[in-house]
Amino acid sequence: MAKILDRLLLFIYSLSIGILSVIAILLLTGAVPFSLEFVDDNRFVIAAIVVSAVLFLLSIRLFYISVRQGRGTLHSIDQRTDYGDIQISVETIENLSYKAASRVRGIREVKTRIRITDSGLEIMVRAIVDGETSIPSLTEEVQKQVHDHVEEITGIPVSYVSVYIANLVQSPVMKSRVE
Known part of the structure; x- marks a missing residue:
């Protein structure tokens, strides 16, 4: 109003x-x-x-x-069931993706973004890793975890999960002191 x-x-x-x-x-x-x-x-x-x-x-x-009309961006995904309508915000799906990606061992920082397409959700994950785990296996695990978790919780099909490894966590350098 x-x-x-x-x-x-x-x-x-x-x-x-x-x-x-x-x-x-x-x-x-x-x-x-x-x-x-x-x-x-x-x-x-x-x-x-x-x-x-x-x-x-x-x-x-x-x-x-x-x-002018709104930008046309969807702020929620609407679903109809036998009992009524359901609306799930895009922010909720981003948080679910974040939660699933953060659970993967070796992932340190995560940011997620959602795009809604006709074939389902496209989820982009940007992560910083610890550098101790194989990146191909790590990204595959993130894709699987995010895909399965979002589909299971929301019931919305996930068509694509993209993972971008932005950097490695910088470990503090300990200088040895020689006397």
């Missing part, structure tokens, strides 16, 4: 500023007969026209923002 009210106020504001700036431009340029005898300086008129033009451009941008 608040978003609708905000959009309505932005629409009214941008429309009124746009109309006022067009009127000001028309009056200052002389397109509409109006006496500007009280203004002696042409620099003031030019500055007022420039300010009115900038306000008009800003009002067009704000008007566009007020009437």
Whole structure:
């Protein structure tokens, strides 16, 4: 409800500023007969026209923002069951992916991102590893764990799990002291 009210106020504001700036431009340029005898300086008129033009451009941008639809990104995945509708947020699925990837031995830091496609979920996992475990076997284990865990918990098919190994954990270097 608040978003609708905000959009309505932005629409009214941008429309009124746009109309006022067009009127000001028309009056200052002389397109509409109006006496500007009280203004002696042409620099003031030019500055007022420039300010009115900038306000008009800003009002067009704000008007566009007020009437455009949402970005079209899905913030949740909707499922229908015999008992009613279920909505699972993308953030929930990202957290499930994070949880599954973090359980794999050798993984230190994880970030996940979800993309929704017609064939199912595409999950991208970015990880930092310890450097002690074979990376091919580690990534395969992460893919399997994330795939199985997300499908089991949500019931949504996972079509693809991509794993990107960003770096190794930097272990503290101990310098031996020789005397």
